[in-house]
Amino acid sequence: MDGGYQPRQGGYQPREGYQSRQGGYQPRVEGGYQPRGAYNNNRGGYNRGGYNNNRGGYNNRGGYNQGGGYRQRTADYDPHAKYSMKKRIEYKEEHVDPNEPIRLNKFLANAGVCSRREADEFIQAGVVTVNGTVVTELGTKVLRSDAVVFHEQPVSLEKKVYVLLNKPKDCVTTSDDPQQRKTVMDLVKDICPERIYPVGRLDRNTTGVLLLTNDGDLASKLTHPKFLKKKVYHVFLDKNVTAHDLQQIAEGITLDDGEIHADAIEYANETAKNQVGIEIHSGKNRIVRRIFESLGYRVIKLDRVQFAGLTKKGLRRGDWRFLTEKEVEMLRMGAFE
Secondary structure, eight states, X not given: OOOSOOOOSSOOOOOSSOOOOSSSOEEOTTSSEEOOSOEEOSTTOOOSSOOOOSSSSOOSXXXXXXXXXXXXXXXXXXXXXXXXXGSOOOOOOOOOOTTSOEEHHHHHHHXXXXXXXXXXXXXXXXXXXXXXXXXXXXTOEEOTTSOEEETTXXXXXXXXXXEEEEEOSSOBSSSOOTXXXXXXXXXXXXXXXXXXXXXXXXXXXXXXEEEEESOHHHHHHHHSGGGOOOEEEEEEESSOOOHHHHHHHHHOEXXXXXXXXXXXXXXXXXXXXXXXXXXXXXXXXXXXXXXXXXXXXOEEEEEEEEETTEEOTTOOXXXXXXXXXXXXXXXXXXXXX
């Protein structure tokens, strides 16, 4: 399983502004830590499970440390064992009218062929046919019963698949890499017959929560600027971060592509001030690294611990699991920030 910063449940209570704490988090009897004076700029801050840097790691709702660090590995320990969360789940299909026309790019995305944006490019390139006729006009609508062919291969609507990966370092978030580097697809190869693809991107050396799916509609909602979802990162820096800089990041700083601010930010470790937890909704490229670089810090390690309500709790680095039905339902409903 994987350690690191863990966002807590319940949200911070509003304060009068940023206050520098004198000892980090305050332990509670129930487990986890109670924030004292953390800056809360918007939407309640992190709080989904409790970071416990005491006695060996997480200690809340199923994380490791039920009384003292890692479980002793036995002789028959298999790091590649199939867990119950790796058992294929048949998700309930959303109710759809089979006679309702849908846009061709949406059809291709829902079939797991590609994203809607990529589908538009393929359509314009003339590699998609409907009932034997090449279609190049964007916005064309089809029926689910139509014969759609992509690159001379018939396309049918597949069962939906949702996979959560705890991405490791030195791994690119792409379906295919011309430089032959290791990709996230190598880590989920052959786990399902459907073609799944990453939702959004993580830098090559950024680790943590990454969702892969063939649900084009959901992928679009999770990455579209209009529906930007909350992301929480554990940031390791080359030197201690000052309280002044934490407040500055929360209130907003100006980068080359405009102003940006964190929704919540605080020290992630009660003793090491070079570790910061940051909550942000922006989807801008390399945004967390650029925020700290603009203030003279170098990001040594960056770990995404939460994306759209999904966490990597209980999932070792480089490992994966299928989402639960409840998680998928919550994502479809847009219940997560």
